Amino acid sequence: MNNLKKIGLTALAGSLVAVSVNAGELAVSGSFTTTYVTHDGNTGTAANDGGIGIGNNAAISFAGSGELDNGWTFSGGTALTDTNTISSNTLSLTMGSMGTLLVGTGHGGASGNYDAQTPKAYEEVDDGGATVSSANSIGNFLDNNAIMYTSPSFDLEGTTATFHVEYSPEANDVSTADGSNSTASNTWGSARSLGVTLSNYGATFGAYAAERTRDATQTAVAGAGPQTGDAFEAVAYLNYAIGPVSVGYSMSHMDSGTNATASAKAAAKVLRTANEFTSDTYSIAFNVNDDLSVSYGVLDDTHEQGSDSVTATTKSYQAAYSMGGMSISAAHTKSSNVGYHSTGGSRTRNEIALGLAF
Numbered sequence: 001m002n003n004l005k006k007i008g009l010t011a012l013a014g015s016l017v018a019v020s021v022n023a024g025e026l027a028v029s030g031s032f033t034t035t036y037v038t039h040d041g042n043t044g045t046a047a048n049d050g051g052i053g054i055g056n057n058a059a060i061s062f063a064g065s066g067e068l069d070n071g072w073t074f075s076g077g078t079a080l081t082d083t084n085t086i087s088s089n090t091l092s093l094t095m096g097s098m099g100t101l102l103v104g105t106g107h108g109g110a111s112g113n114y115d116a117q118t119p120k121a122y123e124e125v126d127d128g129g130a131t132v133s134s135a136n137s138i139g140n141f142l143d144n145n146a147i148m149y150t151s152p153s154f155d156l157e158g159t160t161a162t163f164h165v166e167y168s169p170e171a172n173d174v175s176t177a178d179g180s181n182s183t184a185s186n187t188w189g190s191a192r193s194l195g196v197t198l199s200n201y202g203a204t205f206g207a208y209a210a211e212r213t214r215d216a217t218q219t220a221v222a223g224a225g226p227q228t229g230d231a232f233e234a235v236a237y238l239n240y241a242i243g244p245v246s247v248g249y250s251m252s253h254m255d256s257g258t259n260a261t262a263s264a265k266a267a268a269k270v271l272r273t274a275n276e277f278t279s280d281t282y283s284i285a286f287n288v289n290d291d292l293s294v295s296y297g298v299l300d301d302t303h304e305q306g307s308d309s310v311t312a313t314t315k316s317y318q319a320a321y322s323m324g325g326m327s328i329s330a331a332h333t334k335s336s337n338v339g340y341h342s343t344g345g346s347r348t349r350n351e352i353a354l355g356l357a358f
Contacts, residue, residue: 024066031357033057041130041347043338048130048347058082071096079106086175099151105175110148110164110195111139114208117237118248118297119285121329122318122353125297128333129314130347131340133301134254134277138235139193139210141173142166145182146191159200164208166193171212189213202241209234214257231257231272244287252279265310268339269303276304277340294319303340312337312344327355 035055041048059082065075076091090104115138116124126133142148146168153162170182171191195208212231237250254277271277283297295318302311316333331351338344 024064026062026064028060028062029358030058030060031355033353033355035351035353037349037351039347039349041335041338041345043130043345043347048338049345056082059087097152099149102148102150103146105144107143109139109143109146110150110166110193111142111208111210111235113164113197114195114206114235114237115139115252116250116281117206117239118250118281118283119239119241119246119295120283120297120318121285121293121295121320122331123329125281125283125299125316125333126301126314128316128331128349128351129299130335130338130349131301131312131314132271133279133299133312133314134271135235135250135252135279135281135299135301137271138233138252138254139208141171141188141212141231142168142191142193142210144168144173144175145170156198159198161199162197164193164195166210167191185215187215189215204239205237207234207236212257229257231255246285246287248281248283250279250281253277265308265342268341268344269310274303274305274340278302278304291323292319292321301340310337310340310342312340325357327353327357329353329355 033056035057036053037055038052039048040050043049059079061077061079063075063077065073067073073094074092075094077088078086079088081087086106088104088106090102090107092100092102094100116126116136118125124136126136146166148164148166151163153160155161168182168191170185170189172182172185172188174182174185189212191210191212193208193210195206197204197206199205210233214230232255233253235250235252237248239246239248254271256272256275256277258273258275279299279301281297281299283295285293285295287293297316297318299314300311301314302309313336314333316331318329318331320327320329329352332348333351334346334348336346338347
């Protein structure tokens with residue numbers, strides 16, 4: 001009798017395991033990339049002014065998904081870097097026709113749907129540039145420890161519309177893991193953002209804005225008001241595709257919430273430390289066929305300071321070829337006024353990348 005009872009319990013346990021497995025699934029994917037890079041310039045920095053080398057990158061991602069009894073679905077994922085550290089960790093819940101909620105760290109936030117969204121064959125215009133641009137940094141203080149809502153796509157007088165809302169109670173942009181919570185910041189408080197995307201007749205328009213409150217003491221500067229305040233950042237883009245050709249334009253504004261003393265044109269500037277930045281990006285991409293594409297893009301990123309404003313310009317020629325899980329990409333990128341200062345010099349960077357994905 002006991003043996004029969006054991007057999008019955010074993011069979012029951014096996015059936016429960018089978019049900020659990022069928023209720024959800026776990027998938028593993030990854031990629032390996034090898035790059036060959038050369039660069040030269042006259043920036044006065046050894047790392048920028050000359051060099052040649054080979055680099056390797058590996059990424060492995062674990063993704064799980066399942067369905068609840070009410071039909072809602074959930075998914076979660078963790079991405080690991082070469083050093084076996086977590087680069088992103090997310091959990092999302094799709095509530096049928098009510099949209100999707102997402103929480104996590106390192107996921108790019110809602111701004112990832114709006115910044116640097118002009119057409120490209122390989123990477124964003126400034127990815128090979130010598131200066132970290134404001135255009136590709138808009139709202140990225142919300143890509144850790146925030147909750148994001150994405151609406152389902154809906155029809156708006158013949159136009160397809162989607163919007164994103166995001167909130168973080170402590171927007172210090174510090175990544176946390178293993179159930180840890182973000183710690184209090186003496187500088188920044190909460191942050192929120194709103195974005196909307198509209199598509200019709202081959203055109204896509206997107207607009208996004210983010211605000212972050214400042215907790216730090218707002219010391220007054222004589223004749224100039226508070227030295228520090230809340231930060232505001234915004235971006236808008238318009239892309240149009242006709243056949244194999246896509247063209248696009250994007251503009252952004254970054255108000256750092258600082259009223260710092262004016263800095264010289266020949267001094268390097270740091271995002272969100274210096275005052276304000278504006279950018280204009282335009283590009284064109286052409287799909288030669290299903291496997292080969294080419295593009296050209298220009299980014300003018302300006303540190304705004306009256307007559308002492310300086311524009312850092314990045315120009316990038318790109319090409320990409322794919323064949324199944326293999327891709328070969330190339331970029332020729334030139335940066336001028338590196339570091340947003342008039343004597344920052346220029347740098348030219350050439351890159352060829354071989355990628356394999358599984």
